[in-house]
Amino acid sequence: MNAQGKHSHLRTFPLSTNTTPVPGRTKKTKTTAARPLKARYRTSDDGWLSVSEAAEQGYGPNSTLRLYHRQGLLEGEKIDGKLRLTRESLDALVRPAQGPPRKDPADRLLANIQRAIDAAPPLTDDVRARIVALIEGA
Secondary structure (H helix, E strand, C coil): CECCECCCCCCCCCCCCCCCCCCCCCCCCCCCCCCCCCCCCCCHHHCEEEHHHHHHCCCCCHHHHHHHHHCCCCCEEEECCEEEEEHHHHHHHHCCCCCCCCCCHHHHHHHHHHHHHHHCCCCCHHHHHHHHHHHHHC
C-alpha cells in the first residue's frame, strides 16, 4: 500500500470552495399547499385497511390480497391510488364458512373405492385369466 491509501488508483478532485452568490440570481424554493383530505378517505378506524396494513395484521401478503380483490373475493376501493379493503371482507375471507363438519378425506376415498367396486361388472373366468396373464407377464 502506498502513501495515498488503498484506493490510490482512483482519482480525486478538489471540491469547489467558492460559496459567493452570483449577482442577480436568487435561490428558488418550491412551495406547495397541503392537499386537503378527501371526504371519502378511509382509515382503519372506520373499518377500512390499506393493503399494507392488512398484510401487517396477518391477512396475507400484499400480492395475494390484491389478487383476491381483482378476483372479487375482497371488497375495496382505490382512493388516491391506494387500495383500501373492508375489514369485514378480510375477516370473512379468513373465517371458515359455517356448515356441516367435513368428513375425514380417508373415509371419502374408501367410499369412492367401494362405489367403483359396486359399479364394476362381475369378474368372469375369462377376465380373471387375462388379469393373471398381465400380472405374470410384468
